[in-house]
Amino acid sequence: MRDIDETDRELLRLLLEDGRRPYKELAEAVELSPPAVSDRIDRLRELGVIQRFTVDVDRSKLREGVRLAVTLSVRPGETTAVREALADVEGVEHVFATADSRLFVVATFPSGDIETHLAAAFDTGAVEAVEATPLVGADWHPALGEVTLGLECAECGNTVTDEGVSATIDGDRYEFCCGSCEARFEERYAELQQNA
Structure with a gap:
């Protein structure tokens, strides 16, 4: 299905x-x-x-430093590099990317010195401007609505419909819009492995 x-x-x-x-x-x-x-x-x-099951921690009950909302303006085309740099930064909770090359970061640091704590992002050389403000509260209201499944073909990027196929390759599951895309993907994958 x-x-x-x-x-x-x-x-x-x-x-x-x-x-x-x-x-x-x-x-x-x-x-x-x-x-x-x-x-x-x-x-x-x-x-x-469903990617994972997690815990929603009420940070107002914990003392751990300064909770900040940080906006990073990034050079166009380099948001992925900055996001990857932030992935392992201790204290970074959320990173949201916008279409206009900004990243919204929610983080908690032992001190308000964001340049030290976000050094990995600045080391990319792609951050053009920074704005930070302490957070005084946060609410999360997840809503689902009348969603439908929006799988994308791993080969061509088209939407996968009921006629689509799945394949597990080296332990990873891939979705394809048709058998032809699956065959092309597997062929390229095999070539890459042979050349590696």
């Missing part, structure tokens, strides 16, 4: 409210058996819709 139905959407809504909710409770809510719920959640994970 290459789409999600109302049952999948309801499971996602319930998991957004509480990611530790037992399968038995989820099953009762959507009127399925626990194994059927488990299968659906496994499928959503395989498709990449």
Whole structure:
């Protein structure tokens, strides 16, 4: 199945409210058996819709430094390099990229000295300007709405429909819009491995 139905959407809504909710409770809510719920959640994970189960920490209950909202203006075309540099920075919680080459960063540092803590981003040479302000509060209201599945073909970038195919190559799952794209991708992949 290459789409999600109302049952999948309801499971996602319930998991957004509480990611530790037992399968038995989820099953009762959507009127399925626990194994059927488990299968659906496994499928959503395989498709990449569910990436991980995590904890939402109330930082107002913890003392750990200064929580900041930082805006980094980055040279066009270099946001990926800066995002990658920020991936391993201790204290960085979220990085949001915009179409106009800005990154919005939410981070908590032991001191307000952001240049020291974000040195990896500045070392890229792509950061043109920085604005920072202390955060005094944060709310998170995840909403799902009437979403549909939006898988992209790993070969051509087209939308994968019900006619699409999946392939697992070296442990990674790929989605394709058709068998031809899958064959081209696997052929190129094999060539790259031979030349490596």
